[in-house]
Amino acid sequence: MAVDVTAAPTGARTGAQYLAGLRDDGREVWMGGERIDDVVGHPLLGGGARGLAGWFDWCHEHAETCLYESPTTGLPVNVSFLQPLSRGDLERRRVGLRRMAEYHGGVMGRAPDYLNVTFALFAARSEVWARRGNERGAENLVRYYELMREHDLSTTHAIMNPQVDRSRPDAAAGAGEIALHKVGESSEGIIVRGARMLATLAPYADEISIYPGSPLRPEDTAYALCFALPMNTPGLKVVLRDSFAKPRPAFDYPLSSRFDEQDGMVIFDDVVVPWERVFMDGDTVGYDEVISHTNWRAQIVSQAMVRAWTKLELTFGLAHAITQITGVSRFDHVQEKLGEIWSYVEMTRSGVLASEVGSYGAGPGELAWTPDERPLVALRGLMPRWLPRAFELTRLVGGAGFMATPSLADVDGPMAEAIEQYYQAGGAGARDRIRLFRLAWDLIGSDLGSRGELYERFYLQDAYRMTALAYVLADKTEAQALVERFLQDEL
Numbered sequence: 421m422a423v424d425v426t427a428a429p430t431g432a433r434t435g436a437q438y439l440a441g442l443r444d445d446g447r448e449v450w451m452g453g454e455r456i457d458d459v460v461g462h463p464l465l466g467g468g469a470r471g472l473a474g475w476f477d478w479c480h481e482h483a484e485t486c487l488y489e490s491p492t493t494g495l496p497v498n499v500s501f502l503q504p505l506s507r508g509d510l511e512r513r514r515v516g517l518r519r520m521a522e523y524h525g526g527v528m529g530r531a532p533d534y535l536n537v538t539f540a541l542f543a544a545r546s547e548v549w550a551r552r553g554n555e556r557g558a559e560n561l562v563r564y565y566e567l568m569r570e571h572d573l574s575t576t577h578a579i580m581n582p583q584v585d586r587s588r589p590d591a592a593a594g595a596g597e598i599a600l601h602k603v604g605e606s607s608e609g610i611i612v613r614g615a616r617m618l619a620t621l622a623p624y625a626d627e628i629s630i631y632p633g634s635p636l637r638p639e640d641t642a643y644a645l646c647f648a649l650p651m652n653t654p655g656l657k658v659v660l661r662d663s664f665a666k667p668r669p670a671f672d673y674p675l676s677s678r679f680d681e682q683d684g685m686v687i688f689d690d691v692v693v694p695w696e697r698v699f700m701d702g703d704t705v706g707y708d709e710v711i712s713h714t715n716w717r718a719q720i721v722s723q724a725m726v727r728a729w730t731k732l733e734l735t736f737g738l739a740h741a742i743t744q745i746t747g748v749s750r751f752d753h754v755q756e757k758l759g760e761i762w763s764y765v766e767m768t769r770s771g772v773l774a775s776e777v778g779s780y781g782a783g784p785g786e787l788a789w790t791p792d793e794r795p796l797v798a799l800r801g802l803m804p805r806w807l808p809r810a811f812e813l814t815r816l817v818g819g820a821g822f823m824a825t826p827s828l829a830d831v832d833g834p835m836a837e838a839i840e841q842y843y844q845a846g847g848a849g850a851r852d853r854i855r856l857f858r859l860a861w862d863l864i865g866s867d868l869g870s871r872g873e874l875y876e877r878f879y880l881q882d883a884y885r886m887t888a889l890a891y892v893l894a895d896k897t898e899a900q901a902l903v904e905r906f907l908q909d910e911l
């Protein structure tokens with residue numbers, strides 16, 4: 421049965437509790453022409469569900485870093501819900517986020533910690549949400565955050581409208597009928613129709629949240645919506661892409677068998693959003709301000725860069741291990757490639773730590789300590805280049821070894837003796853060599869690996885716009901002062 425948010429809170433859930441919550445009635449998930457009622461029991465979706473269940477258990481196993489005491493119930497809750505009030509809190513959250521990312525090696529971009537950090541910050545800055553008479557929406561938001569935290573909900577989000585015509589405002593494309601919008605209201609709540617393009621984690625989420633992705637024109641009030649709903653809300657439909665999960669032994673697909681977090685379009689077929697779940701309704705100015713006036717960007721990019729750092733480190737570790745066993749690490753151009761990947765790891769780590777060093781305190785009425793955004797904005801534009809480059813470099817040092825990788829059925833099958841002989845590497849037996857290359861390929865080259873690369877290029881918008889924005893946001897004062905100094909007649 422679905423998570424009962426009216427029942428007594430559980431605090432941080434175990435994997436078994438999480439899986440029980442996914443077994444709800446009425447969830448409408450489609451894939452391959454089939455409506456999937458039981459996500460957990462499905463041959464292609466079950467692996468991802470169990471993979472995420474493992475993440476919940478992992479947080480308990482690493483309770484000292486991943487959990488903290490709820491300020492309201494005293495229960496242990498996930499540290500990604502922490503509303504940081506000091507630099508120490510930012511550090512504490514970062515240590516926990518890093519431990520959580522280690523579970524999946526940074527492969528799951530949208531494990532629940534992503535939205536936990538988002539809603540912790542939104543609630544901490546509820547005064548921005550309350551502007552222009554939206555006090556009720558802001559109260560709903562704070563209550564919702566507490567509900568997420570105390571019931572440890574797994575939440576997806578969908579902020580971008582479908583790609584109908586990106587040269588026009590979303591509300592103008594497709595005669596205004598495609599993008600998610602409000603079509604009415606009743607005593608129960610608002611009624612919404614339309615679609616949002618992509619919700620990662622959708623089949624594995626208890627709830628979906630809708631908040632701003634791109635700015636609106638003043639006349640687009642029907643599109644200025646923020647809310648959250650259980651995934652089994654009537655009229656809410658998810659259409660998934662093909663599964664990249666491989667229901668095969670972990671030896672064959674160590675990542676795809678557990679960490680395909682899935683992506684789907686979300687269609688709202690005249691869905692009623694209860695009043696208590698509406699956070700914003702019709703305020704096109706507020707729609708922009710809840711992103712641009714809350715320092716949300718700094719908070720969420722710090723979470724995202726801790727995950728990216730972990731993924732880069734896994735890539736570096738794999739490339740290093742591969743070159744060790746095949747003996748190519750002694751060639752200087754291979755060392756240069758490995759050094760380049762390591763440099764990305766180190767720059768990311770340094771950027772995350774620098775954002776803490778430069779963090780600053782909350783203003784009056786604000787409940788959030790903010791990381792220094794500058795290194796994070798820089799990393800946000802660079803990471804969509806660095807991670808694909810790290811994957812490319814790994815391919816270059818691994819060569820055809822990625823293809824000399826028979827499955828476990830072959831390794832243990834009739835060809836076992838020949839495989840043991842001919843697939844050995846200088847530094848490892850055949851089984852270990854094959855296992856290592858298969859793991860690396862699952863990160864950088866399999867269906868899931870390629871999807872992961874696309875994700876890194878786009879999940880925070882494209883690198884081109886992010887780097888352009890970095891320039892726009894940059895404080896140019898020091899740079900300009902330096903130029904001025906050299907333009908003086910007398911130095």
Ligand SMILES: Cc1cc2nc3c(=O)[nH]c(=O)nc-3n(C[C@H](O)[C@H](O)[C@H](O)COP(=O)(O)OP(=O)(O)OC[C@H]3O[C@@H](n4cnc5c(N)ncnc54)[C@H](O)[C@@H]3O)c2cc1C
Nearest residue numbers: 577578579580583586618619620683874875878879881882
């Ligand atoms: C694997 C994956 C998972 C994702 N998961 C989620 C999720 O869980 N929730 C969610 O809300 N979103 C998710 N996204 C969507 C993500 O937010 C978008 O990919 C991102 O905002 C870019 O939008 P787009 O993909 O529609 O590309 P577009 O914006 O259509 O861009 C396509 C191309 O056109 C160019 N372009 C488009 N508009 C402009 C412009 N105005 N000026 C200049 N160039 C332009 C871009 O540079 C790019 O080259 C996910 C994306 C991926 C790939």
